[in-house]
Amino acid sequence: MSSPFARLIVPALLPIVLILAWWYTSEGGSSIFFPPLSQIQERFQELWLFALVPEHVVPSLQSILWGLWISIVLGVGLGVLLGLNGYVATAVNPVLQFLRYLPAVALLPLAIQLIGIGQEMRVTIIVLGALWPILLNTIDGVRGISPGLIDVARSNRLRNFDWIFRVVIPSASPQIFAGIRASLAVSVILMFASELLGASRGIGYFILEAQRQFSLPEMWSGMILLGIIGYALNVVLMAIEYFALAWHRKARI
Amino acid sequence: MQATKTPVLEAVNISKSYGEKQVLADVSFSAGEGEFVCIVGPSGTGKTTLLRTLSALGTANSGEVRVNGMAITRPPAEVSVVFQDYSRSLMPWMRVGKNIELPLRRYKLSPAERTTRVTEALRDVGLEHAKDLYPWEMSGGMQQRVAIARSLAYRPQVLIMDEPFASVDAQTRADLEDLMLDIRARLGVTIVLVTHDIEEAVYLGDKVIVLSGRPASVSATVDVPLGRTRDQISTKSRPDYLELRAKIHAMIMQSPSSVSG
Amino acid sequence: MVAVLLVIWQITASVGQLGAVPTPVEVARALLAIFASGAVWEPLGTTLAGWAISLVLAVVVGIVVGFPLGTSRLAYRLSVFTLDFLRTIPALVLVPLVVLLYGSGLESTILLAFLGAVWAVIMQTIYGARDVDPTALQTFMSFRVRRWDTVKFLLVPTALPYIATGVRLAAAICVLVTISAQVVIPAGGLGEQILTAQLGGAVPSMYAYIFLCGALGVGANAAFGKLEGRALAWHPSHRKVSA
Numbered sequence: 001m002s003s004p005f006a007r008l009i010v011p012a013l014l015p016i017v018l019i020l021a022w023w024y025t026s027e028g029g030s031s032i033f034f035p036p037l038s039q040i041q042e043r044f045q046e047l048w049l050f051a052l053v054p055e056h057v058v059p060s061l062q063s064i065l066w067g068l069w070i071s072i073v074l075g076v077g078l079g080v081l082l083g084l085n086g087y088v089a090t091a092v093n094p095v096l097q098f099l100r101y102l103p104a105v106a107l108l109p110l111a112i113q114l115i116g117i118g119q120e121m122r123v124t125i126i127v128l129g130a131l132w133p134i135l136l137n138t139i140d141g142v143r144g145i146s147p148g149l150i151d152v153a154r155s156n157r158l159r160n161f162d163w164i165f166r167v168v169i170p171s172a173s174p175q176i177f178a179g180i181r182a183s184l185a186v187s188v189i190l191m192f193a194s195e196l197l198g199a200s201r202g203i204g205y206f207i208l209e210a211q212r213q214f215s216l217p218e219m220w221s222g223m224i225l226l227g228i229i230g231y232a233l234n235v236v237l238m239a240i241e242y243f244a245l246a247w248h249r250k251a252r253i
Numbered sequence: 254m255q256a257t258k259t260p261v262l263e264a265v266n267i268s269k270s271y272g273e274k275q276v277l278a279d280v281s282f283s284a285g286e287g288e289f290v291c292i293v294g295p296s297g298t299g300k301t302t303l304l305r306t307l308s309a310l311g312t313a314n315s316g317e318v319r320v321n322g323m324a325i326t327r328p329p330a331e332v333s334v335v336f337q338d339y340s341r342s343l344m345p346w347m348r349v350g351k352n353i354e355l356p357l358r359r360y361k362l363s364p365a366e367r368t369t370r371v372t373e374a375l376r377d378v379g380l381e382h383a384k385d386l387y388p389w390e391m392s393g394g395m396q397q398r399v400a401i402a403r404s405l406a407y408r409p410q411v412l413i414m415d416e417p418f419a420s421v422d423a424q425t426r427a428d429l430e431d432l433m434l435d436i437r438a439r440l441g442v443t444i445v446l447v448t449h450d451i452e453e454a455v456y457l458g459d460k461v462i463v464l465s466g467r468p469a470s471v472s473a474t475v476d477v478p479l480g481r482t483r484d485q486i487s488t489k490s491r492p493d494y495l496e497l498r499a500k501i502h503a504m505i506m507q508s509p510s511s512v513s514g
Numbered sequence: 515m516v517a518v519l520l521v522i523w524q525i526t527a528s529v530g531q532l533g534a535v536p537t538p539v540e541v542a543r544a545l546l547a548i549f550a551s552g553a554v555w556e557p558l559g560t561t562l563a564g565w566a567i568s569l570v571l572a573v574v575v576g577i578v579v580g581f582p583l584g585t586s587r588l589a590y591r592l593s594v595f596t597l598d599f600l601r602t603i604p605a606l607v608l609v610p611l612v613v614l615l616y617g618s619g620l621e622s623t624i625l626l627a628f629l630g631a632v633w634a635v636i637m638q639t640i641y642g643a644r645d646v647d648p649t650a651l652q653t654f655m656s657f658r659v660r661r662w663d664t665v666k667f668l669l670v671p672t673a674l675p676y677i678a679t680g681v682r683l684a685a686a687i688c689v690l691v692t693i694s695a696q697v698v699i700p701a702g703g704l705g706e707q708i709l710t711a712q713l714g715g716a717v718p719s720m721y722a723y724i725f726l727c728g729a730l731g732v733g734a735n736a737a738f739g740k741l742e743g744r745a746l747a748w749h750p751s752h753r754k755v756s757a
Contacts, residue, residue, distance in 0.1 A: 010588075011595035018596065033614055094516055101686065101731030105606075105694035106705065106724050109712035113720075114535070148341035155308050155334040156356035156407065166355060170346040189604040189694070196609065196698045211610035219610055227603040234602050251345040251389040 035217045044221040052206070057229070060195065060202040063119065064187045064233070067126025071183055075131050076176060079138025080168060089139050096136060104129025104186065105193045117198030126190045130183035137179030141172025174248050177241045184237055188230045203229070259322040260285050261443045262307065262332070262411045267316035268468075269302055275468040276302050277313070282462045282471060284411070287441045289434070291454035294464030295505060300447045303464070304415045307445065308334045320411070333404035337416040339396040343388040343403075349375070350384040353403045374406035377436060394425035398432070405436070414446040418453070427485050430457055434483060451505070455498050456483060463504050473504055536718045544718035545725065554726070561692060561703035561730070564620055568627035569688045573681055575628075576635020583636070584643025585669070597636065605630030605691050609698055623695040623703070630691040631684035638680025642673030678745035682738035689731045704730070 023037045048057070082089040107128055115121040145168060153163050169176070195204025203226050210219035242249075260283035269277040276299040284290040294300055305311035307318055309328045317324040320331050333356075336342040343352050353371045362370070375381055378398040388396050397417060404412055414433075418426040430453065437444055448454055454461045455477055463473040477497060479488060488494055520538050527537040536544075548554040583589045583597075605626045616622045646669060654664050696705020704723050711720035 010591045011593075014592050014596045015599070033611065092519075095519060098728050098732055101689075101735050102724070102728030103690045103693040103731060105690075105697050106708055106727040108697060109709050109720060110724060113712050113717070146341050148336060148338050149344070151305075151310055151334070151336065152342045154310055155328045155332070156403070157328055157330065157359065158356060159359045162355060162358050166347070167344060170344065173346075185602065185604065189606055192604060192606055193694060193698050207607075207610050211614060216614075223607050223611065226607050227599075230604065231599055231602045247346040247387060247389070250387070 032214075032216060035220065039217045040220045040224070043217040044224060047218065047221055048225050056201055056203050056206045057225070059119065059199075060191055060204070061229070063122040063126060063191045063194070063202070064184075066123045067130055067190070068180070068184060068187050070123065070127050071130040071134055071187075072180060074127070075134030075179065075183075076138050076169065079135045079176075080142055080164060080172075082135075083139040083142025083172070084168070086143065089143065096132065100132035100136060104190055108194060108197050111194075112198050121198065122191065122194040122202075125194050126187045129186045129190045133182035133186065134176065134179040137175045137182075138172055141175030142168055144175070145171045174245055177245060181234070181237060181241075184233055185230075188226075188233065192226065258285065260319075261288075261321060262445060263319040263322075264303075264307060265317050265319065267303070267306055267313045267318070269299070269306060269311075269313045270468075277306075278466075278468040278470045279316070280464070280469065280471055281316075282474060284443050284445055284460075286410075286443060287437065289437055289444045289457055289459045290446070290462060291458035291460070292445065292447045292462045292464055293451055293454040293501065293505075294449065294469060296449055298464050298467070298469040300449070300464060300469075301415060303469075304334070304413060304447050308332055308413050310334075330407075331410040333407045333409035333412055335397075335400050335404050335412065335414040335417050337419050339393065339400050339420070340388075342400050343396055345387065345389055347387075348384070349380070349386050349388065349391075349399050352388065352399060353406050356403065356407050370406045370408075371402075374402040377405050377440070378402045378432060392425075393421045394429060397421060397429060401432070401436075405440070405442075409442065411443045411445060414444065416448055417446070419448075426453075431485065433457065434481075438481060451498055451501050452489075455479075455494060455501065456485075456488060461497075461501060463501055465505055473501075475501060536721060540718040541721040541725065544716075545722040548719060548722055557703045557707045557723075558726070560620065561696065561705070564623040564627065564692045564696075564703060565688050565730075565734070567620075568624045568631065568692065569681075569685055571624070571628045572631035572684045572688065573635055576632050576680060576684070577639050577677060579632075580636040580639025581643055581669075581673075584640035584673070590640065590644070597633065601633035601637065606694055606698065609695060613699055618699045618701045620702070622699060623692050623701050626695045627688040627691040631687040634683040634687060635677070635680040638676045638683070639673060642676030643669060645676065646672050675742070675745045678738075678742040682735065682742045685734045685738040686731065689727075689734050693727050693730070 019037075026034050026036045027038065029036065082092065104125060108125055111121050111125045111128070115124055149167060149171065153167055158167065191202070192204040195202040196208050199205040203222055207219055207222035207226070210216070210222060263283040265281055267277055267280045268275065280303060282290070282292075292300060292303065302311065306313045309318065309325050309332075312326075319325070320329050325332075344355070347355070350371050353374055354367055357367055357370060371384065372381075375384060378401050380395065380398050380402065383391065383395065383399070388399060391399070401412075401417075418429050421429065433444060433446070434457065436442065444457075446454075446457060458477050459481075461475045461477060462471055463475065464470070465472045475497065479491065479494060524537050524539060527535050583593055608626060608629060609622075612622045612625055616625065650668055651664075654668055659667075692703070693705045695701055696703040697709055698705075700706040700709050704727050708720055708723045708727070711717070711723060
């Protein structure tokens with residue numbers, strides 16, 4: 001049961017069965033909404049390997065990565081500031097909680113009104129959604145730093161720079177990563193939603209156009225691509241986390 | 254050793270209260286250059302409070318701490334602290350070498366000199382080959398050695414230690430005690446060690462400060478004339494050692510206010 | 515602090531520093547106006563209905579699917595990768611398909627919110643069912659406790675705190691997806707009102723509707739957070755140290 005073979009094969013069984021089931025039921029199906037998977041696969045190869053990648057995939061990925069990057073820099077920066085100043089953090093907490101639970105898509109019309117429908121709008125809306133999980137988790141992580149470490153730092157007269165970058169941030173990094181993971185999911189959603197409402201490029205735009213023209217195999221291929229991209233980004237982030245937090249994982253054993 | 258010389262570390266009439274509750278009352282003592290001073294007292298007598306005041310991590314309500322005759326208000330460069338809880342005082346995300354190097358970063362040292370200092374400090378505690386390990390790959394005793402090395406690399410005049418061997422097993426504890434005696438002999442650093450263990454205090458100290466009562470005050474300062482080289486077996490079986498141990502034990506037991514507290 | 519921020523917003527907006535952003539007073543007035551005129555009730559009702567129905571569906575289906583997956587090692591190992599993959603796919607991706615199938619009505623937002631939230635309940639139920647203390651289970655077995663009683667007195671109490679967390683997460687996700695879907699489809703409710711207000715140039719009422727959406731999110735999370743706290747009260751990690 002726990003041989004490496006079984007460990008790889010068992011989890012792979014269900015996806016294989018599901019895909020085969022989809023393949024054969026859709027093959028003879030008559031619904032125009034569920035075109036044969038074989039046809040979707042054909043379209044997928046034509047469109048996304050790699051003809052339309054520069055036009056639609058690249059701008060979408062750019063929005064996500066810029067939005068996420070800005071959120072990380074802002075979120076960690078502000079989070080450390082607020083986390084180290086407990087009173088301020090307590091004071092602004094209600095505002096942060098409100099912004100966190102405000103569905104960021106609800107801000108889309110507002111962002112369009114203020115900024116228009118360019119790339120900046122999409123990055124902005126991603127930041128408006130993705131910032132809060134990182135910010136709140138960083139504050140939590142920084143406030144949770146052990147009093148022992150504070151004593152060590154003070155008695156060793158660490159420079160503020162070393163204190164923040166070598167003690168505070170690493171110490172909060174498990175929580176920061178948890179925040180980034182949540183923010184990544186939000187970023188993908190907001191990228192897609194913002195492209196539905198205002199874009200002339202991008203995967204979301206492509207899927208919407210395909211839907212409007214009733215090109216269902218194309219639409220499905222876009223949706224599958226988006227699913228794969230979302231999952232792949234998640235895997236990349238988990239891999240980074242796995243290496244960056246090796247100390248955390250091992251120190252607890 | 255000369256009585257006329259300014260003590261390296263001096264506590265003058267330190268008092269401290271937390272709200273209504275007074276913890277320290279008029280605590281005074283001094284530690285000369287190269288001297289090994291043990292502060293002993295039962296649990297809950299404000300030893301940790303005293304230590305935080307000595308290292309300027311906490312402030313006293315009255316009295317002052319002087320280092321080389323100068324009153325201190327912030328953690329001074331001449332003093333380094335080894336904390337009891339080694340697992341929390343080392344950064345688990347840094348290798349041993351980086352942990353030791355961390356406090357040195359504020360000084361403009363060349364990379365070569367930094368490396369030298371780290372290597373020397375590790376050699377001083379007998380961990381020459383541990384530079385690239387992570388703290389959590391080591392035993393508790395080794396981790397405490399790393400914490401001591403971090404303080405030594407800083408080249409302090411005074412090493413303040415808070416129950417440093419409370420969470421290791423007996424054999425490791427004996428090894429670490431002898432390591433501290435050895436470090437004092439070789440480097441001439443002044444050591445102030447806080448402990449609740451009378452045996453440890455007498456074995457290590459040139460001088461034992463007995464803290465008792467609530468609020469705690471210095472009930473006695475006992476010189477320990479056992480010489481500077483000591484041995485776990487022969488020293489601990491000397492009649493004068495046993496006598497001193499019994500005497501300090503009696504002082505702590507008989508302290509009237511510790512009963513009423 | 516909130517007051518301070520509001521005052522800063524009021525001052526900067528009223529001197530025109532923020533471009534087209536209205537002052538908080540204008541927003542508050544718009545908020546009062548939509549309540550006074552009754553314009554708010556219908557969209558609010560649509561949003562709440564969509565939210566509640568999708569949440570109930572997600573919770574019921576999540577628990578029913580999650581329990582067997584959590585109690586059987588094989589079922590868990592078979593499904594873990596698939597679940598991991600499916601839950602990273604944002605529900606909103608299905609908007610174009612769902613619109614084709616069900617149009618822009620309540621069914622669409624319910625389906626989307628359900629698809630967004632059900633994973634949280636499934637995963638939490640699985641964690642809960644897997645967390646059964648082996649010693650407790652052996653104790654139950656050695657006393658030959660009946661199967662149903664084992665479920666009732668061991669499995670359910672162990673899993674309940676986890677499920678409560680899943681329900682809280684699902685409640686928040688349902689608010690999020692319902693409103694988001696209403697904006698992008700658009701499919702009625704508060705979400706569409708935001709869009710309508712923007713297109714109609716009624717900027718203060720756009721802010722008022724956005725504010726309502728945020729309040730809904732905070733409210734749902736707070737209410738279900740309380741519920742979770744209650745379900746967790748016995749849990750060691752949650753027990754308050756009594757002084």
